[in-house]
Amino acid sequence: MSKTKIGVIGGGAAGFFGAVNCAEKNNDAEIVILEKSARILSKVRISGGGRCNVTNALRDAREFILNYPRGGKELLSVFNKFGSAEAVDWFESRGVKLKTEKDGRMFPVTDDSNTIITLFTSLAKKHGIKIVTGFDVNEIERTAGKFIVYDRKRIAYAFDKLLYCPGGFPDASGFNLIRKLGHTIKEPVPSLFSFVCRDSSLRGLSGISASHAVLKIKGVKYSSEGSLLITHNGFSGPAILKLSAFAARELKEREYKFNLEISFVKSANIVDEFKTVNGEKKIVNTHTNEIPSRLWETLVSRSGVSTEKKWRDVSKSDVIKLKEALFRSLFEISGKNTNKEEFVTAGGINLKEVDFRTMESKVCKNLFFAGEVLDIDGITGGFNFQSAWSTAYIASSFL
Numbered sequence: 001m002s003k004t005k006i007g008v009i010g011g012g013a014a015g016f017f018g019a020v021n022c023a024e025k026n027n028d029a030e031i032v033i034l035e036k037s038a039r040i041l042s043k044v045r046i047s048g049g050g051r052c053n054v055t056n057a058l059r060d061a062r063e064f065i066l067n068y069p070r071g072g073k074e075l076l077s078v079f080n081k082f083g084s085a086e087a088v089d090w091f092e093s094r095g096v097k098l099k100t101e102k103d104g105r106m107f108p109v110t111d112d113s114n115t116i117i118t119l120f121t122s123l124a125k126k127h128g129i130k131i132v133t134g135f136d137v138n139e140i141e142r143t144a145g146k147f148i149v150y151d152r153k154r155i156a157y158a159f160d161k162l163l164y165c166p167g168g169f170p171d172a173s174g175f176n177l178i179r180k181l182g183h184t185i186k187e188p189v190p191s192l193f194s195f196v197c198r199d200s201s202l203r204g205l206s207g208i209s210a211s212h213a214v215l216k217i218k219g220v221k222y223s224s225e226g227s228l229l230i231t232h233n234g235f236s237g238p239a240i241l242k243l244s245a246f247a248a249r250e251l252k253e254r255e256y257k258f259n260l261e262i263s264f265v266k267s268a269n270i271v272d273e274f275k276t277v278n279g280e281k282k283i284v285n286t287h288t289n290e291i292p293s294r295l296w297e298t299l300v301s302r303s304g305v306s307t308e309k310k311w312r313d314v315s316k317s318d319v320i321k322l323k324e325a326l327f328r329s330l331f332e333i334s335g336k337n338t339n340k341e342e343f344v345t346a347g348g349i350n351l352k353e354v355d356f357r358t359m360e361s362k363v364c365k366n367l368f369f370a371g372e373v374l375d376i377d378g379i380t381g382g383f384n385f386q387s388a389w390s391t392a393y394i395a396s397s398f399l
Contacts (some may be wrong), residue, residue, distance in 0.1 A: 001029050001226055003028065003029060003030040004026070004028055004029050004159075004160050004161065004213070004399075005018060005029075005030050005032075005157075005158065005159045005160045006019075006022060006030065006031045006032070006159060006161050006162075006163065006215075007031075007034060007147060007149055007157060007159035007161070007163070008031065008032065008033045008034065008162075008163045008165065008302050009034050009137055009149070009162065009163070009164050009165065009166055010034075010035065010036075010164070010166035010167060010371070010373075011031075011033045011035030011037075011040035011041065011045050011131060011167040012035075012036070012040075012042070012043055012044070012165065012166075012167050012372030012388075013039060013043065013132065013371065013385055013388040013389070014079070014165035014334060014370040014372075014388040014389075014391065014392040015035070015163070015165045015166075015370075015371075015392070016033070016040070016041060016120040016124065017203065017370075017388065017392040017393065017396075018163045018194065018368075018370050018392035018393070018395050018396045019031050019124065019129050019163070019307040019396075020024045020120065020124060020396075020397070021126065021127070021392065021393055021396035021397075022122045022163075022395075022396040023123075023127035023129055023309045024127065024212060024228075025138060025216030025397060026377075027394060027399070028171065029110070029399065030131070031127070031129045031130070032126070032130045032131075032134040032159070032180065033127075033129060033130065033131045033132065033263055034132050034137060034149065034157070035131070035132065035133045035134075035396060036134075036135065036136045036137070036166070037133065037134070038133050038134055039133070039239065040121075040131060041116075041120060043167070043253070044113055044117055044120075044385075045112070045113050045114075045117060046241055047113060047251050047385065048105070048107060048364050049059075050112070050113050051107045051108070051111045051112065051113060051332070052107060052108060052112075052113035052116045052381075052385075053105050053106070053107060053114070053301060053381065053385065054087070054091065054098055054106050054108065054382060054385055055084045055087045055088065055098075055106050055382040055386045056068075056084055056104045056105060056381050056382040056383060056386065057084070057100045057104040057106055058084060058104060058107060059083070059085050060150070060340065061075075061076055061079035062076065062136060062382075063086060064079055064083065064084065064386070065079065066337050067226070067378050067379050067383045068285070068376060068377065068378045068379075068383065068387070069191070069248065069346065069379070070186075070375055070376055070377055071375060071376030071377065071387070072345055074351050074356050074376070075356075075387060075390070075391075076357055077357070078356055078389055078390045078391060078394055079386075080386075081390075081393075081394060082223060082389070082390045082393040083386070083390065084106075085270050086380075086384055086393075087389045087390070088106065089245050089259070090118070090389075090393075091108075091116075094119060094123070095119070096108055096115055096116065096119050097109045097352050099315040101224070103238075103381065104195060104358075104381060104382075105381050105382050106382055107200060111331075113279070116153045118122050118373060126183070127201055128232055128245060135151050136151050136152050137151060137166075137177060138150050138151055138152045138354050139151070139177070139221050139253060139297065140162070140177050140180070141180060142364065143360070144162065145366075146158050146159065147159045147160075147161075147162045147366070147367070148187065149162075151158040155279070156230035157286075158267070158398065160366065161366045161367075161368065161399050162367050162368065162369065163175070163368045163369075163370060163390065163392070163395055163396075163399060164178065164232065164369050164370075164373060165370040165371040165373055165388075166373055167368065167371060167372050167373060168188060168189060168345035168347070168348060168372040168373065168377075169188055169333065169345065169348075169373075170190070170345060170346065171188060172185055172187055172326050172347075173190060173365055174188075175188075175348070175349070175373075178349060178373075181361075181363070181364045181367060182361075182363040182364055183273060183349050183350065183353055183361065183363060183364070183390060184349075184350045184353065185259060185348065185349060185350065186346075186347045186349075186350055186375040187345070187347050188345040188348065189248050189249055189252040189345065189346050189347055190244075190248065190252070190336065190344075190348065191248040191337070191343060191344045191345055191346040191379060192241050192377075193244045193258065193336040193337060193338055194234060194236035194240055194242055194336065194337045194338075195234045195235045195236070195240055195244070195333045195335075195336060196256075196330065196333065196334050196335035196337060197233070197234035197235055197257075197260070197331050197333055197334065197351065198233070198234075198334055198337060199332065201298055201301065201302050202230055202234075202298075204294075204337050205230045205294060205295060205298060206230060206232040207229075207230070207231075207232055208229075208230045208290045208292050208294060209227055209229045209230065209237060209292075209354075210228045210262075210264045210290065211226060211290065212226075212227075212265075212266055212290055212293065213225065213226065213227070213228035213237075213262055213263060213264055214239075214262070214263040214313060215228070215239055215240065215243050215260060215261070215262055215263075216245055216250075216260070216261040217243065217250075217258055217259070218257070218258060218259040218263075218330075219241070219246050219259075219261060220251075220263060222246045222247040222250070222257070223240045223243070224240070224243035224246070224283075224293070225239055225363055225377050226238045226239035226242065227239055228240060228262065228264075230295075231337075233337070234333070235260070235331075235336070236335075236337075236382060238379075238381075239323060239378050242379045244336070245378075245379045246379075247358075248346040248377075249311060249346065249372045251336070253289050255383055256333065256334070256335050256336045257333065257334055257335070258333050259330055259331070259332055259333070260326055260330070260331045260332075260333050261329070261330050261331075262328075262329045262330075262331065263292065263324055263326070263327045263328065264290070264291050264299060264327075264329065265288055265290050265291065265326050265327060265330075266290065266396060267327075268323040268326060268327035268387075270290075271319050271322045271323050272286050272319065272324070273312045273332075274286055274311055275314050275319065278311045279310065279311050279312035280310060280311075281310065281311055282302065282307070282308055282309065282310055282311075283300055283308075283309055283310070283314070283322075284296075284308065284309055285306065285309035286311065286389070292362045294344060297358045299325045299326055299329065300312075300322065300325065302325045302329065303318075303321040303324065303325035303326075305318045305321050305322055323393045344372065344377050344378075344384060345377065346375075346377050347375055348372065348374045348375040348376070349373055349374050349375060350375060351374060351375050352376065354369055356394070356396065357394075358395070358398045359391055359392075359394045359396075359398070360395075368395040368398065368399060369391070370388060370391040370392035370394075370395050371387070371388040371391060371392065372384065372387075372388065376391075
């Protein structure tokens, strides 16, 4: 019998995971990975600052899916079959030990993404998976039950089944190949980005963070809380990236110009407490441990209350101003910056057109999907890789 020819378009996380698992389950498969660029696994290489944030320590699938602005509902059944616990077992049973950091992110104990890359490439070699780099797919022809995949030089490969996982695309034109096979696309927009803010009060605060900030965008239903980082040109950190992901489409419509309300402290009552117990101290010399002293001084200055004033001299009007500055500071956002560690887009293949029991297309038989090419995206913390591992693993069982 002739071997089943399986093509994998995309030499990234989903592509390699799907190819390797398919090879382990199917000795009769002849598998070829086609990668557009000269380098494979490029996002794996740079993820987590070069350490590769493999997954997250969360184990309950119902909690896990809350970290996906889009696609969480569909991923529930997928994670119940192959979730983060199964992913950890998969890597560790193949010699890659993982560790968990305080925020739940999981990395190789080597703190080196090359550990993951070496694992994938060695397994691909072991199973005879062919890797073709520099193959820019220009056309996919469906004929006589086969997929004929051409590059721009008209070099062609014929496959019986196809796993399509090239990652996300920054604009809709990147999905033209899949459109021609009958699929509709949710317009891609950026996700996971930092905010540009030119507020003069932030000058000199680059690198300072608030660990328990609460963020709200005026006119948008989404909010976020967590660590906030002040950068040289605005705001970043987990709370900002999470908010950018959940509000991705709304912020795109606003052309990334909006008002951001920030609570830097858990409770505005801290002002009343300070006034009560620190009467003889100057405001500038008294601050909560929730934020650094320099940020405290800046927020007091933003309130319009003199930092040299003693707490005993703080008026009712001053109290209101201080509470506003600490608990409802308003900043004008004028743009976005790409988060360099992860380039993620919201949008992709319409999830209604995919059977999540198999990851097979509902409109084109023997065409399977995995990873970010789908209209699925997660926040930072290992969630995007986990959706890649999980969807690729499910697909590998049916290729």
